[in-house]
Amino acid sequence: MKREKYEQRKAFAGDKHPSMLRRRLDHDYTGKRIYLITMTTEGRQPLLGTVVGAPEAPAGSANAPRTLLSPLGDAVRREWYAIHDYHPEITVIALQIMPDHLHGILFVESPIPLHLGQIIKFFKNATTRHYRELVLGREQRETGKQGDTGEQGDTGLQGDTGLQGAAAPPLHSQPAAQAAIIPPAAPSAPAFPVGIPPAAPAAPSAWVPVGSAAAVPQPLPVPPRPSRSQVLWTLGYNDHVLSNEGELARWKHYLQDNPRRLLLKRKRPEFLRPRFDVPCAGYVFQALGNLALLQATRRLQVRVSRRCSPIQIQEEVERHLAAARSGAVLVSPSISPGEKAVMRAAFDAHLPLIVLVENGFTPLTKPKGEQFEACSEGRLLLLAPWPRHNEKRKITASQCQALNLMATAICR
Numbered sequence: 001m002k003r004e005k006y007e008q009r010k011a012f013a014g015d016k017h018p019s020m021l022r023r024r025l026d027h028d029y030t031g032k033r034i035y036l037i038t039m040t041t042e043g044r045q046p047l048l049g050t051v052v053g054a055p056e057a058p059a060g061s062a063n064a065p066r067t068l069l070s071p072l073g074d075a076v077r078r079e080w081y082a083i084h085d086y087h088p089e090i091t092v093i094a095l096q097i098m099p100d101h102l103h104g105i106l107f108v109e110s111p112i113p114l115h116l117g118q119i120i121k122f123f124k125n126a127t128t129r130h131y132r133e134l135v136l137g138r139e140q141r142e143t144g145k146q147g148d149t150g151e152q153g154d155t156g157l158q159g160d161t162g163l164q165g166a167a168a169p170p171l172h173s174q175p176a177a178q179a180a181i182i183p184p185a186a187p188s189a190p191a192f193p194v195g196i197p198p199a200a201p202a203a204p205s206a207w208v209p210v211g212s213a214a215a216v217p218q219p220l221p222v223p224p225r226p227s228r229s230q231v232l233w234t235l236g237y238n239d240h241v242l243s244n245e246g247e248l249a250r251w252k253h254y255l256q257d258n259p260r261r262l263l264l265k266r267k268r269p270e271f272l273r274p275r276f277d278v279p280c281a282g283y284v285f286q287a288l289g290n291l292a293l294l295q296a297t298r299r300l301q302v303r304v305s306r307r308c309s310p311i312q313i314q315e316e317v318e319r320h321l322a323a324a325r326s327g328a329v330l331v332s333p334s335i336s337p338g339e340k341a342v343m344r345a346a347f348d349a350h351l352p353l354i355v356l357v358e359n360g361f362t363p364l365t366k367p368k369g370e371q372f373e374a375c376s377e378g379r380l381l382l383l384a385p386w387p388r389h390n391e392k393r394k395i396t397a398s399q400c401q402a403l404n405l406m407a408t409a410i411c412r
C-alpha cells in the first residue's frame with residue numbers, strides 16, 4: 001500500500017493492534033526481491049505431516065529430525081514448487097513443511113504482473129481444493145464453494161496493493177505429476193439472453209413520501225464468507241523481505257532446523273513457551289525461558305558505565321564471569337557497550353543469565369537463534385515488562401532507566 005493511501009484510511013481503521021500479517025508500506029511487491037513466506041493452517045490443525053526423530057540426532061542420520069508428509073502435505077509441496085511453472089519469474093529457493101504451517105523462500109527474479117499476494121492466493125486456492133478432496137471428502141467438497149478460500153489476495157487495509165481488479169494469469173493445463181495452481185473461476189454468464197435487457201422493476205404499490213425511512217435505499221446484503229472449516233489456511237500470510245547479505249543463509253538454516261526446534265519445544269515446554277503475568281519484585285512481566293533463575297540464591301546486576309575504557313570493560317567482564325562461575329545469575333537489560341560485552345562473554349561461556357527486553361511476546365513467540373538453544377538448556381530467561389509490538393523502535397532513555405531499575409529490584 002502506498003503511504004498516501006494508508007494515511008487516508010488510517011483514520012477509519014481504529015486502533016492498531018500487533019499483527020504479523022501486514023504488508024510493508026511503500027514496498028513494491030511486484031519487483032525483484034527475495035521473500036520468506038509463512039502461513040498457518042486454519043485452527044493450527046496438524047494436517048500436513050508428523051515431525052519424527054530425536055532432537056539430539058545429527059543431520060543426515062537415520063533418526064535426524066524431519067517431517068513425514070501426509071498425502072495433503074505432499075500435495076502442498078507439489079503446489080509450492082509449481083509456482084515456478086506458472087510464474088517463471090519466481091524461483092523457489094526452499095520449503096519447510098511443518099504439521100500446522102509452512103515456511104518457504106521465494107525469489108522474484110524479474111518484475112511480475114501481479115502483486116505477490118495474488119500468487120499466494122492462487123496457491124491457497126489450489127491447496128484448499130486438495131484439502132477438500134483428501135481430508136473433507138468428496139461429499140463435503142461438492143457442497144462447499146469450489147475454489148473459494150475466503151482470501152482477498154491480501155489487498156485490504158492491512159496490505160492494500162490496489163490490485164483487486166488485476167487480471168488473473170491464464171489457465172494452464174494440469175501436469176500429469178502435479179496439480180495446477182488455478183486462478184479464480186471466470187464470472188458466471190448473465191441470467192438473461194445477450195442483447196435483451198432485464199425487465200424493469202415493478203412500480204411501488206403505494207406512494208412513499210420523500211425523506212421517509214422507507215424511501216432510503218437499503219444496502220444490498222453481503223454474501224457470507226465460506227465456512228472456515230472448508231478452507232485449509234488462515235487468512236493472510238507473513239512475509240519477510242531480504243535486507244542484508246547474511247540473511248538468506250540464516251533463513252535457510254532456520255527452515256532446515258524447524259523440525260528439531262519443534263521436538264525440543266515438546267521436550268522442554270516449560271522453557272520454550274511464553275508465560276504471561278509473571279510477578280517479580282513488584283513488577284509484572286512476560287517471560288520466556290527458565291523461571292527458576294528468579295529463585296537463584298544470588299542474583300547479580302550487570303551495570304557498566306558508558307564512560308568505561310576498553311581496559312575497564314575487560315576488567316568488568318572478568319569480574320562478572322568469576323561471580324557467575326561461583327553460582328551467581330547475571331541480570332541486565334544489556335544496554336551499554338560494557339554491559340553487552342559482559343553478557344555476551346557470559347552467554348558464550350554457557351553461564352545463567354536473566355535479560356530484560358523492551359519488546360514483549362505473543363503466545364506463539366519462540367526464542368530467536370542461539371537464544372533458543374540457551375532457553376532449551378535452562379540457562380536463559382527473557383523478561384519483558386511491556387506488551388508486544390511489531391514496529392522497529394529505538395529504545396528511549398526513560399525505558400533504559402526503567403529496565404535498569406527493574407534489574408536492581410530483581411537482584412535485591
